[in-house]
Amino acid sequence: MTDVxxxxxxxxxxxxxxxxxxxxxxxxxxxxxxxxxxxxxxVYPGFVGSLAQVSELPHAVSKLGVRYSRTDLLAIAAAxxxxxxxxxxxSFFRESAVVIASTVGGLSEIDPGIMGDPSAWYRQGDGLxxxxxxxxxxxxxxxxxxxxxxxxxxxxxxxxxxxxxxxxLGANMLLDGLAPMVLAGGxxxxxxxxxxxxxxxxxxxxxxxxxFDMNRKGLNLGEGAAVLVMETLAGAQARGAKVLxxxxxxxxxNDATHPTAPQKQGTGLAQCxxxxxxxxxxxxxxxxxxxxxxxxxxxxxxxxxxxxxLTFRGRSSRVPVSSxxxxxxxxxxxxGSIEAAISIAAIRSGSIVPTLRLKDPIESSMVDxxxxxxxxxxxxxxxxVSVGFGGSNAAVLFGRxxx
Amino acid sequence: MSSKLPIxxxxxxxxxxxxxxxxISPSPIExxxxxAWTTDGLRRAFLVKPFQPTSVVPGLKTRRLDxxxxxxxxxxxxxxQDAGVDLNQMDRSRVxxxxxxxxxxxxxxxxxxQSAYKNGWAGTDPITFPETLAxxxxxxxxxxxxxxxxxxxxxxxxxxxxxxxxQAASLxxxxxxxxxxxxxxxxxxxxxxxxxxxxxxxxxxxxxxVPLSETSGFVPSEGxxxxxxxxxxxxxAKLYARVRGGRWGATDEPLARVRETLQGxxxxxxxxxxxxxxxxxxxxxxxxxxFPEENTAVIPAQAxxxxxxxxxxxxxxxxxxxxxxxxxxxxxxxxxxxxxxxxVVLDLP
Numbered sequence: 001m002t003d004v005x006x007x008x009x010x011x012x013x014x015x016x017x018x019x020x021x022x023x024x025x026x027x028x029x030x031x032x033x034x035x036x037x038x039x040x041x042x043v044y045p046g047f048v049g050s051l052a053q054v055s056e057l058p059h060a061v062s063k064l065g066v067r068y069s070r071t072d073l074l075a076i077a078a079a080x081x082x083x084x085x086x087x088x089x090x091s092f093f094r095e096s097a098v099v100i101a102s103t104v105g106g107l108s109e110i111d112p113g114i115m116g117d118p119s120a121w122y123r124q125g126d127g128l129x130x131x132x133x134x135x136x137x138x139x140x141x142x143x144x145x146x147x148x149x150x151x152x153x154x155x156x157x158x159x160x161x162x163x164x165x166x167x168x169l170g171a172n173m174l175l176d177g178l179a180p181m182v183l184a185g186g187x188x189x190x191x192x193x194x195x196x197x198x199x200x201x202x203x204x205x206x207x208x209x210x211x212f213d214m215n216r217k218g219l220n221l222g223e224g225a226a227v228l229v230m231e232t233l234a235g236a237q238a239r240g241a242k243v244l245x246x247x248x249x250x251x252x253x254n255d256a257t258h259p260t261a262p263q264k265q266g267t268g269l270a271q272c273x274x275x276x277x278x279x280x281x282x283x284x285x286x287x288x289x290x291x292x293x294x295x296x297x298x299x300x301x302x303x304x305x306x307x308x309x310l311t312f313r314g315r316s317s318r319v320p321v322s323s324x325x326x327x328x329x330x331x332x333x334x335x336g337s338i339e340a341a342i343s344i345a346a347i348r349s350g351s352i353v354p355t356l357r358l359k360d361p362i363e364s365s366m367v368d369x370x371x372x373x374x375x376x377x378x379x380x381x382x383x384x385v386s387v388g389f390g391g392s393n394a395a396v397l398f399g400r401x402x403x
Numbered sequence: 404m405s406s407k408l409p410i411x412x413x414x415x416x417x418x419x420x421x422x423x424x425x426x427i428s429p430s431p432i433e434x435x436x437x438x439a440w441t442t443d444g445l446r447r448a449f450l451v452k453p454f455q456p457t458s459v460v461p462g463l464k465t466r467r468l469d470x471x472x473x474x475x476x477x478x479x480x481x482x483x484q485d486a487g488v489d490l491n492q493m494d495r496s497r498v499x500x501x502x503x504x505x506x507x508x509x510x511x512x513x514x515x516x517q518s519a520y521k522n523g524w525a526g527t528d529p530i531t532f533p534e535t536l537a538x539x540x541x542x543x544x545x546x547x548x549x550x551x552x553x554x555x556x557x558x559x560x561x562x563x564x565x566x567x568x569x570q571a572a573s574l575x576x577x578x579x580x581x582x583x584x585x586x587x588x589x590x591x592x593x594x595x596x597x598x599x600x601x602x603x604x605x606x607x608x609x610x611x612x613v614p615l616s617e618t619s620g621f622v623p624s625e626g627x628x629x630x631x632x633x634x635x636x637x638x639x640a641k642l643y644a645r646v647r648g649g650r651w652g653a654t655d656e657p658l659a660r661v662r663e664t665l666q667g668x669x670x671x672x673x674x675x676x677x678x679x680x681x682x683x684x685x686x687x688x689x690x691x692x693x694f695p696e697e698n699t700a701v702i703p704a705q706a707x708x709x710x711x712x713x714x715x716x717x718x719x720x721x722x723x724x725x726x727x728x729x730x731x732x733x734x735x736x737x738x739x740x741x742x743x744x745x746x747v748v749l750d751l752p
Contacts, residue, residue, distance in 0.1 A: 046525055095652075103536060107512075112520035115513065118597040131598055136507050136537050136558035137713065150653040150742070154566050155558040157507065157537035165555060172573045178650055196524040197515070197532035251579070252553035253496065254545040260533045268551060271496055275579075389533050390542025392554055 004234035008171045009401070011241040012229030013341045014082025014185075016074050018052040018222060018328045021081055026338075027345050029327070030353040031374055036328040037208040037220050040195065047195050049204035052222040052328040054189075067129035069106040070189030070223075072142035074334070078225035079143045079183055086229070088147060092239065097151040097179035099170040100140035100227070101162030101186035101333040106133025108191035139187050143227075151179040156333075159388030160293070161252070162186050163226065163336025164396045168250035170230055180235050185337035187225035194332065195221060201260075209296030211323035212305065212369065214360040219295040222329025226337035243401040245344040248381070249280030255391035261299050262387055266307030269393045273311045273385060276395040280381070284315045288379035289352050291343045293387045294323020295330050300387060305362045307385075318368035320375065326356035336386035340396050343382040347400055350378050407634045408750070409572040409583075411643040413486025414721050417474040417588075418626030419449045419707060422459060424481040426725040432707055434608060434615060434622065440593040446600075447609050448591055449624035449707045460547065467530055468543065469508040470590045474627035475540035476547055479584050482629035483548070486641060488582065496551040499580035500541045503557055503567035503587035505713030507537030510592050544584065552580045561679050562651040562737060562745035563587060564716025569747065571632050572646045581633070587717040588627030599623055604681040615706060621681035624710025628717035642752045643724050644733070649747035657744045658693045661736065664746050669696045671731025672751065674723040675704040679739025680712035687736045690744070702726060716745070724751075 015022060018036035019029035029036070036052035043053055057073055068076070079098075086093055109130040114121040122128045132138075137155035144153040152173060156166040163186030170184030188194075198204050198221060205218035236243055253275065255268035262269070277284065293304055312319050324342050331338055346352050351374050358371040380403060386394045416423050419432050434447035451474070456463050459477045468476075479500070483490070490498070511534040518528045533539060538556035545554050553574055559566040564587035571583035599605050599621060606620030607613050615622060632646065654660045673694065675687040691701055708718035720735060728751055735747040 046523075097652075110516070112516045112524075114594060115517045115520040118594045119601050122598060122601040128598065128602055131594070134509075135505055135560070135713070136556075137505070137560045137563065140558075141560040152566070152650065152652045153559055154570075155560075157556045157558065158554065159536050159538050159542075162538075169555065169557070169570060172570065172577060172579075175577060176569075176573050178569075179652075192519075192524050193515070196519060196527045197529075197535070199525075200527045200529035200532055202529075252555060254500070254542070254551050254554035256495075256545040256549045256551050259539070259542060259546065271551065388538070389536055390538045390554065391545055392538060392542065 004237065005232050006175060007233040008174055008230055008247040009233050009236050009243045010228050010230055010245045010247060010344060011236050011243060012082040013244060014078040014227040015338065015341055016054055016077045017224040017338060018054055020056055021077060030324065031351060035208060035356060044192060044195050047199060048206045050208050050220045051190060054223050067109060067126055067133050068142055069133040070108045071102050071104050071139050071187050074189055074225035075100050075139045075143050075187035076146045078185060078187060078227040082183060082227040082229050092180040094149060095151045095179055096149050096181040096183055097170060097173045098140050098144045098149055099154045099156060099166045099182060099184040100143055101156035101166040102139040102188055103157055103159055103162060103333040104188040104191055104194055105136065105138050107193040108189050109133050143183060158392045159390050160332055160335055161386040161388035161392035161394040162333035164384060164386040164394030165252050167228060167337060167340055167396050168252055168394060171247055171250055174230060174232055181229065181231045183227050184230055185227035186334035188223060188332040188334050190221060190223040203297055205296055208357060209326060210357045211294035211296040211326050211355055212301050212361050213358050214362060216296045216298060216301060218297050220329035222331040224331045224338055225334045226341045245347055245398045245401055248282065248399045249276035249397035251275035251395050253393045257391060260389050262303035264303050266303045266310055269304065269307035269385060269387060270310035272393040273383060273395045276383060276397045280397045282381055282397065284312050286381045287319055287383055289346045289382040290319055290321040291339045291384040292321050292323045293385050294325055302362060305364050305367060309364060309366050312366040315366060318366055320352055320368045320370050322353060322355045322370040324353060336394060339384045343384040344398050346382050347379045347398060351376055407636065408645040408647060409575045409632045410635050410645045411630050412633055412640045413482040413631035414643065415478040415481025415485060415629040416721055417451055417478050419451060422454050422477060424485040427721055429725060445610060448622060449710050451626050469511040469534050471508060471588060471627060472540040472543045474588060475502060475544050475586050478627040478629035479544045479586055482584060482631045486631040487639060488631060490548060493582065495549050497581040498550040499553040499571065499574050499583040500544050500550055501555045501567045501571040501583055501585045502541035503563035503714050504537060505558060505563055505589050506595060508535050508539050509595060510590055511535045513592055513594055558713060559651060561677055561713055561739040561743055563713040565649065565651050565737065565745035565747055569649050575632060575634055583632045584629055585632055586627060586629040587714040589625060589711055589714050591623050591625040596623055599681055622706055622710050624707050626718060628721050630717055645750035647748040647750060651745035653742040655742055657690055657742060661746050664748055668732050670699055670734040672700045672728050672733040674702045674719060674733055674735045676719040676735050676737035677715050678704060678709060679743060683740050685738045685740050687738045690736060690738055
């Protein structure tokens with residue numbers, strides 16, 4: 001019997017991606033196989049590689065000493081999209097929690113000139129406001145301020161596992177009764193700092209990335225935001241909200257093996273996926289789709305495949321897996337939340353989008369690589385996995401709204 | 404879900420008071436002159452004195468680490484030592500790390516910007532970049548102790564420490580971890596100090612020999628406090644406090660929300676915490692006055708912990724516990740402008 005007070009459901013999804021604002025744009029772009037990746041040097045002269053950019057967003061603005069960074073604006077735009085149709089005067093909305101992940105935050109607002117003379121840099125124009133957007137909590141605070149929401153506000157920064165982690169922490173807050181509704185997700189804007197960082201690590205593929213391909217060369221950076229509206233089933237029923245999906249399980253973990261590289265054998269990620277399935281009470285046979293982290297870096301992808309081998313060992317058929325980073329790059333802290341939204345879309349539409357440019361996949365006995373064409377088949381349960389620097393892993397598992 | 408309340412069994416700290424396991428011996432602390440960068444005359448703050456991390460964590464290599472990474476490693480180790488936890492007896496995939504910070508790895512971020520300032524964006528340092536990520540300290544703690552449970556870095560404007568403590572307790576309550584190390588703190592760097600200074604927020608005591616007691620204004624601080632949180636029941640475990648619950652957010656009626664959190668219990672002690680940071684006009688004391696109960700003791704906010712702004716909650720709590728409060732129900736209370744509040748309800752043994 002379903003415990004409506006402990007069942008966490010998704011009742012809204014807001015997206016800002018290189019396809020534009022909204023799930024419709026994202027889904028139609030993915031289903032059409034539209035590649036958003038283009039040469040980085042078109043946007044950031046001097047950088048090699050490819051990237052995907054959101055083009056519809058206004059530039060950062062300062063208002064009464066507060067500057068909203070590109071990341072903040074992405075988060076606000078996604079949250080606006082997510083809460084469409086919700087009466088913002090109702091107490092359940094005003095008391096909502098906001099859990100927004102970001103790794104870039106306000107770095108887009110600060111340039112290296114700050115290191116010459118910080119005081120002089122702050123005195124230039126809105127330097128103080130620019131620097132203030134740097135704090136880790138800023139993206140979450142921006143969303144809270146934008147809606148004048150008064151519930152718990154929490155920024156999350158767990159590298160590229162941030163988006164999935166934010167969803168898990170938001171779910172915990174609902175179980176704890178800290179808020180009647182949670183806006184949870186992630187946002188990250190492109191900026192020179194991260195372009196330079198990943199470039200210095202030689203992690204970038206100059207061409208559009210090829211996740212899970214034997215000839216993969218690295219990742220491409222992207223940007224965007226996704227925010228899920230989550231509440232208990234009891235709360236959703238009380239206000240007559242349409243349930244889009246059930247968040248059946250979530251888990252966070254750590255490899256504890258290396259500051260940047262994932263554990264080769266994939267045991268940390270496998271444990272994380274198993275924990276999420278255990279919470280959901282879901283057997284490996286029931287997983288209909290895995291939205292992979294799938295960055296396209298040599299180290300990540302092999303570790304991830306090893307994790308799938310461990311997790312799905314004994315399953316009667318191979319598990320369908322694809323990486324949607326092949327369409328719009330790695331959106332860092334927002335990746336996990338965007339991919340959670342894509343996982344929900346797969347459940348709702350029965351359409352699994354393929355990994356682009358996957359010609360020669362890593363050999364695996366447990367993975368059914370979805371490639372070349374959209375696969376149409378019922379998906380009752382989907383899991384989205386995320387992996388990040390610092391050894392971080394996160395997994396979120398969704399089920400059908402009517403199950 | 405576990406019905407037992409999570410308890411605080413270990414404390415470790417790296418602050419101006421030194422590098423300590425357990426309670427912090429109360430002693431007067433002077434502001435220290437800033438020498439880490441060239442200042443325009445005397446500049447002072449509450450600073451962590453240089454120490455040898457290998458005295459706590461033998462063999463620790465620190466050359467490439469941000470100071471807050473070093474401090475999280477040292478403070479977490481001290482907290483585990485104080486708690487008497489034998490990690491070899493635990494399933495390390497069930498041990499969580501929850502880290503709270505306002506600025507993250509600001510020192511490494513400055514170093515990365517510095518390399519871009521000198522060499523251009525094409526000449527930045529690849530080793531520094533991963534250390535700029537805010538979750539890097541928590542990742543290093545996991546690596547040092549082989550902790551494979553949830554590893555989370557959070558920040559909440561004004562209330563990062565409270566948020567981390569409550570979310571760690573939540574992980575235990577929901578069976579997502581068997582033990583959690585909660586860590587909160589920040590480092591003071593040139594860009595941060597000069598931001599406060601340019602914004603005109605600093606106390607006169609930061610730029611003169613005027614005693615802190617004779618001035619008002621904000622004095623930046625730095626440091627790291629770690630606490631071990633676990634379910635009650637381990638044999639010979641220390642008990643600093645039980646975490647009953649709490650919340651943070653904003654409200655027009657903070658007193659009502661705090662009382663709601665107390666669930667009818669009259670606190671015997673109120674521990675004042677953050678006031679919303681250097682820009683704030685808020686004070687938890689104004690809220691404390693709304694509690695008419697007799698015999699409710701009040702520990703005022705400590706300037707040295709207030710200097711940590713967003714991440715000072717664990718420092719406030721550690722200082723309050725070090726004052727050996729009598730048993731009963733304690734309430735931590737922090738406020739910020741626009742009705743922001745955070746409260747944690749604790750049972751003191």
